[in-house]
Amino acid sequence: MARLPxxxxxxxxxxxxFPEGSSMLDPVLLxxxxxxxxxxxxxxxxxxxxxxxxALEADRKxxxxxxxxxxxxxxxxxxxxGQAKARGEDVAPIMAEVAGLGDKLKANEVAxxxxxxxxxxxxxGIPNLPxxxxxxxxxxxxxxxxxxxxQPRTFDFAVKDHVxxxxxxxxxxxxxxxxxxxxxxxxLRGQLARLHRALAQFMLDLHTGEHGYTECNVPxxxxxxxxxxxxxxxxxxxxxFSTMKPYAxxxxxxxxxxQLASKEQIRGLIDACNGLPAxxxxxxxxxxxVALDFALNKLGQIVESQRDRYxxxxxxxxxxxxVRDSIVEADALPIxxxxxxxxxxxxxxxxxxxxxxxxxxxxxxxxxxxxxxEPSKSFEALEQLxxxxxxxxxxxxxxxxxxxxxxxxxGFSAAKTYDLEVWLPSQNTYREISSCxxxxxxxxxxxxxxxxNPATCKPELVHTLNGSGLAVGRCLxxxxxxxxxxxxxxxxxxxxxxxxxxxxxxx
RNA sequence: GGAGGGAUGGCAGAGUGGUCGAAUGCACCGGACUUGAAAUCCGGCAGGGGCGCAAGCCCCUCGUGGGUUCAAAUCCCACUCCCUCCGCCA
Numbered sequence: 001m002a003r004l005p006x007x008x009x010x011x012x013x014x015x016x017x018f019p020e021g022s023s024m025l026d027p028v029l030l031x032x033x034x035x036x037x038x039x040x041x042x043x044x045x046x047x048x049x050x051x052x053x054x055a056l057e058a059d060r061k062x063x064x065x066x067x068x069x070x071x072x073x074x075x076x077x078x079x080x081x082g083q084a085k086a087r088g089e090d091v092a093p094i095m096a097e098v099a100g101l102g103d104k105l106k107a108n109e110v111a112x113x114x115x116x117x118x119x120x121x122x123x124x125g126i127p128n129l130p131x132x133x134x135x136x137x138x139x140x141x142x143x144x145x146x147x148x149x150x151q152p153r154t155f156d157f158a159v160k161d162h163v164x165x166x167x168x169x170x171x172x173x174x175x176x177x178x179x180x181x182x183x184x185x186x187x188l189r190g191q192l193a194r195l196h197r198a199l200a201q202f203m204l205d206l207h208t209g210e211h212g213y214t215e216c217n218v219p220x221x222x223x224x225x226x227x228x229x230x231x232x233x234x235x236x237x238x239x240x241f242s243t244m245k246p247y248a249x250x251x252x253x254x255x256x257x258x259q260l261a262s263k264e265q266i267r268g269l270i271d272a273c274n275g276l277p278a279x280x281x282x283x284x285x286x287x288x289x290v291a292l293d294f295a296l297n298k299l300g301q302i303v304e305s306q307r308d309r310y311x312x313x314x315x316x317x318x319x320x321x322x323v324r325d326s327i328v329e330a331d332a333l334p335i336x337x338x339x340x341x342x343x344x345x346x347x348x349x350x351x352x353x354x355x356x357x358x359x360x361x362x363x364x365x366x367x368x369x370x371x372x373x374e375p376s377k378s379f380e381a382l383e384q385l386x387x388x389x390x391x392x393x394x395x396x397x398x399x400x401x402x403x404x405x406x407x408x409x410x411g412f413s414a415a416k417t418y419d420l421e422v423w424l425p426s427q428n429t430y431r432e433i434s435s436c437x438x439x440x441x442x443x444x445x446x447x448x449x450x451x452x453n454p455a456t457c458k459p460e461l462v463h464t465l466n467g468s469g470l471a472v473g474r475c476l477x478x479x480x481x482x483x484x485x486x487x488x489x490x491x492x493x494x495x496x497x498x499x500x501x502x503x504x505x506x507x
Numbered sequence: 508g509g510a511g512g513g514a515u516g517g518c519a520g521a522g523u524g525g526u527c528g529a530a531u532g533c534a535c536c537g538g539a540c541u542u543g544a545a546a547u548c549c550g551g552c553a554g555g556g557g558c559g560c561a562a563g564c565c566c567c568u569c570g571u572g573g574g575u576u577c578a579a580a581u582c583c584c585a586c587u588c589c590c591u592c593c594g595c596c597a
Contacts, residue, residue, distance in 0.1 A: 082525030
């Protein structure tokens, strides 16, 4: 998959998104409470580069102050020139005063921008702080079971897994999926495909009809700003499928590089474009006389034009980012939205895990729940949102347990997460089917998503939550395995029968 | 894919190099008048960052990035998005 060059993200780094020296955590935490923040992050296995941040912060502060002073001087002088001209006076003396200012200011601005870029790069890679109620632990073995619902059924015959059950009538066809797309793709057919659809329909109807969510149909391809808003970029690009046009990029790129004058310039270019594939750049024969500045600028433009879209790994991305760069009125909260979408995941690093069947797919479907709430209500909302996901399993009569994830097992954006794990008879264990998280203000800060707090009349960051309600493919597996009969038929859960033309079982 | 037009504060909309972070109107908030409301009048009203006990001061932002200039909403280049027409298309 094509790797997105860092240059291509120029627009994401814009000031409106990342105010000076800001972090994706509250900037105060990195300035005034650095040691303490580092300790809290360490519980989730993240080493904060404390010394580096301190040094950069000191530089930033100094450069920012100096730059501002110079800017103030320049502005005052320029204004004076304007006024003098209006009065018809001679402006030469003032012009002389301002003479040396430009270069010094420029140098300061460049230095400041460099420091800020470094800080920003660090900040974007820092995960959210775990909430105090999140159990501390290194990995999933330290997750805490908080509830268990339903009794796993006992079978008086040898249970089959979903792959065996799906072999019937070509219901579940991994080979067809592999032929079309490769490993981790599946074709569903016939009654099983319909059951899959029934599950998604049922979930949507439940959440819109009984839980107060608004159904949405959202883009599956989104831009880089959006991916950054919810935390997928820049750190987890390898987990995403992208639609960048690498070949067009390389070809266009080559013609630019050929215009560069020297190897030194090209090396500088590689440094500047840190992250670009070097072999795409390094082609040092060509004409001279073209300024590096021009080439760099041109390069940035090319990269920008080749940057396309990313496939969403979850509808959380599209749903949550709907409030990006906006200020919502207090009476519009809470926002509760849901969508049924395909999800696309590269599954980098999961080689060998769950290779059989459709537990871990590059493409799967999910009904997602998202809430945008005022900060004081987000933990209450997490309990509620999780209960909405649980309701699906309860209505389907699938046994599950609810786990509070520990600090080391939580996702990047989450402050607190509950996983729901459904019972899978063939594996004689509980497997993840939903993950419900309170991201507090972490995503909101990345997105600049705010609400107007009536108490202060000021725009303040909202809190965002998301949860699967549920993963449709895994839910299908759970229904197949838990509801299987000795003859290989599958009993349709009562709540799904209206969606199955009244069928009691599929055979 | 081709041709043209556009992007300014919550909205509408002025502003073609200099006290413009930005007229005016609407909306909104506070006050006056009124028994109350409407109407009218007066005042306030973008976001982010820095300094300060505070009053306040300073910086940045007119789609985005770069350039020209002592000075850019205004001039130049590129990009993005929106609109209109033509072509193609589920």
